[in-house]
Amino acid sequence: MKKSILGISGSLRASSFNSALLRAAFESVGRDADVVIAEIGDLPHYNAELDGDDKPAGVSRLIEQVRAASALLIVTPEYNYSIPGVLKNAIDWLSRPAYQSPLAQKPTGILGASMSPVGSARAQSHLRQILSGTVTPVFPYPDFLAGAAHTKFDAEGTLTDEATREHLAKYVSAFLKWIG
Ligand SMILES: Cc1cc2nc3c(=O)[nH]c(=O)nc-3n(C[C@H](O)[C@H](O)[C@H](O)COP(=O)(O)O)c2cc1C
Numbered sequence: 526m527k528k529s530i531l532g533i534s535g536s537l538r539a540s541s542f543n544s545a546l547l548r549a550a551f552e553s554v555g556r557d558a559d560v561v562i563a564e565i566g567d568l569p570h571y572n573a574e575l576d577g578d579d580k581p582a583g584v585s586r587l588i589e590q591v592r593a594a595s596a597l598l599i600v601t602p603e604y605n606y607s608i609p610g611v612l613k614n615a616i617d618w619l620s621r622p623a624y625q626s627p628l629a630q631k632p633t634g635i636l637g638a639s640m641s642p643v644g645s646a647r648a649q650s651h652l653r654q655i656l657s658g659t660v661t662p663v664f665p666y667p668d669f670l671a672g673a674a675h676t677k678f679d680a681e682g683t684l685t686d687e688a689t690r691e692h693l694a695k696y697v698s699a700f701l702k703w704i705g
Contacts, residue, residue, distance in 0.1 A: 528558040528704055531594035535601040535612035535648075537566045542638040542674040543600040545682035549690070550598060550636065553697040563590055565615040576621055584618045591619055591627040596704040597661075601637045603648035613655070620659045628659040634700045636669040644672030664703050669696045 532551060534544040544562075551560040567583045575581055580588070591597065601608045620626045635652050637645025649670065656663050669692065671677055677686035684690055 528595040528701070529593065530554065530558050530560050530596050530598055530704075531590050532560060532562045533565060533597060533599045533612070533615065534562070535599070535609045537611060540682060541602070542640075542671070542678055542682075543602050543636075545678050545684065546636055546638045546671055546674075546693075547598065547600045548682070549684040550600075550693060550697055553694050554701065557701050558595070561590065561594070563587055563615075565611060568611075568615055568618055571614055571617040576618070580618075587615065588619065588627050591631060594631070596632040596634070596700075598634045598636065598700070599652065601635065601645060601648045601652055603637065603639045603641070603645045606647045607651045608648045608655070612652075616655060616659065624660055626659060628656070628661045631661055632664070632704045633661050634664040634669075634696075634703075636671075636696070638671035638674040638677075640673060640675050642672045644670035644674065646670055664700050667692075667696055667699060669693065 532547045534547050536543045554560055569581050601612055619628045635649050637649050639645040653663050671689055677684060677689050679685050
């Protein structure tokens with residue numbers, strides 16, 4: 526059966542490098558899988574009192590999308606050496622019930638872009654640690670970091686740097702093999 530990949534971007538900016546990276550990754554997926562990009566900007570702050578049978582609409586939608594997907598691709602900016610709160614909030618909503626949540630056993634790839642030379646490395650490291658708490662298997666190799674992102678995308682958000690495009694194609698190809 527054809528695989529489906531749900532993409533989640535940790536940036537809400539319209540001209541986000543990370544959302545542009547996600548779109549470039551999905552272009553590279555081509556017809557090898559169905560792809561959808563999730564909306565996480567409208568989720569309320571996590572509150573266990575709202576996390577009952579009748580969840581906020583955006584939360585139920587996201588949970589259904591994650592359950593329906595064969596795999597996730599998460600792209601994260603680095604905010605203060607970690608992942609943005611908006612992404613952590615989405616993960617918290619997706620993390621219950623512990624160990625049996627929509628994230629449990631969901632194959633997941635992590636990518637990131639940042640203007641710094643180390644290109645989201647610290648945020649990705651935190652994200653791996655967070656996803657170990659949700660028993661989410663994370664694609665182990667290769668890593669994908671787009672450092673100096675402002676030099677690699679044009680004003681329309683197209684990934685123009687040839688070496689980065691080639692590495693992204695290798696990443697996507699290995700990720701597709703890994704998810705089976
Ligand atoms: C609140 C905040 C904190 C940031 N902290 C870091 C950081 O710790 N390391 C880093 O490399 N870049 C940091 N940046 C720069 C972002 O990585 C950069 O703005 C990036 O383009 C954001 O991703 P986006 O283009 O997908 O929105 C920070 C930006 C903001 C707004």
